[in-house]
Amino acid sequence: MREALKLAKQALKYGEVPVGAVVVLEDKIIGKGFNQSIRKNDPTAHAEIQAIKEAAIFLNNYRLTGAKIYSTLEPCLMCSGALVHARIDEIIFSAHDPKSGVIESNADHLLESDFINHKISFQGGLLAKESSLLLKNFFSDKRN
16 A cells, blocks of 8 residues: 555646555556546546556456455546456555545445446555545645
């Protein structure tokens, strides 16, 4: 998660919402990403999507079976769907996102829904204080 936090700080340098993510397989980081939607003019350029793409290229496979993803923020609907399609085994996230997070905060625990064809285990709260502070400061600065 510390590596994901470093990536979130990288997003800050570009004026992006500070979210970072890493994909790990067998204790090795195989994909990294940070939010780049504004910079790339791409609404899908979330940290998790960037990390998944990099990991898939690294493995030369769109299935990331056995992999875990660490994200500094609870994933949104789009990113959660990508995690399912990539067959990620586990998501570990820092801060909960009461506005658009769908792992625990909204969508009635979406990943546990019967219609989801791949189940992903999850846990939230790892280094939540650090991630939350980064996000709060970012949005506070934006408002001022």
